[in-house]
Structure formats: structure tokens, C-alpha cells
Amino acid sequence: MIRLDPIPVTLMTEPGQFASLDADTALVRLPANSGHGHADGDVCVACSGQTDVRALLYNLLEEHRRNMRPAFSRVVVDASAVADKGQVVAALSGRLPAQALRDHTVARMFYLAG
Numbered sequence: 512m513i514r515l516d517p518i519p520v521t522l523m524t525e526p527g528q529f530a531s532l533d534a535d536t537a538l539v540r541l542p543a544n545s546g547h548g549h550a551d552g553d554v555c556v557a558c559s560g561q562t563d564v565r566a567l568l569y570n571l572l573e574e575h576r577r578n579m580r581p582a583f584s585r586v587v588v589d590a591s592a593v594a595d596k597g598q599v600v601a602a603l604s605g606r607l608p609a610q611a612l613r614d615h616t617v618a619r620m621f622y623l624a625g
């Protein structure tokens with residue numbers, strides 16, 4: 512079934528911040544980095560796949576489409592470990608240019624709540 516209504520994304524930016532989770536909520540955690548030797552906030556090719564919020568949201572859609580995860584009506588993104596939270600907000604609010612078809616899909620299917 513194709514979802515027509517955009518899905519709200521709640522962004523948690525402070526350590527210790529809580530959001531209610533239920534069966535209809537998907538949780539995405541953005542790590543500071545992969546822990547393989549560079550400073551927090553530095554981005555390398557290995558880390559970019561784990562910290563690109565648009566890629567991770569697209570993956571949620573694909574996993575559901577392939578019956579690898581149940582349907583969800585809301586997403587909580589934990590970005591409390593990310594050094595530049597402004598980049599996450601920019602990606603979710605459309606202030607970063609779309610780099611791929613995936614980014615356009617995410618822009619149509621998700622919106623930053625609150």
C-alpha cells in the first residue's frame with residue numbers, strides 16, 4: 512500500500528531528551544561517528560552512510576516496501592550525539608540541496624514536526 516500523507520519526524524537534539532515510542536514509531540539514531548579514529552563531527556565516506564538522515568529515512572521507506580519492517584506513521588530521529596545539529600535540521604527542512612532521487616522522495620514523504 513502506498514502512503515499518501517507525509518510522515519512527521521520528531522528530532523531529539525539534546526542528550527537525555529525523551530520521546531514516546533510506540534509500535535507505529537520508527538527510531539533512527541545518528542551516531543557522532545563510527546568510532547574508527549577521527550574526531551566527532553568529522554565526516555568520512557564510512558561515516559556518511561550512518562549519519563545522512565535523508566539516506567536513513569529513505570532506507571526506512573525501502574525496508575517497509577520490501578516487507579522488511581512494519582508500517583510506521585511517525586519517526587523519531589535521535590541526533591543528540593551529532594556535533595552539527597543544524598545540518599540535520601537543514602536536511603529535514605529542505606534547506607540542503609537534494610543530491611539524489613532519494614532526497615526528493617524523503618522531502619515528499621517526511622516533514623520535520625514541531
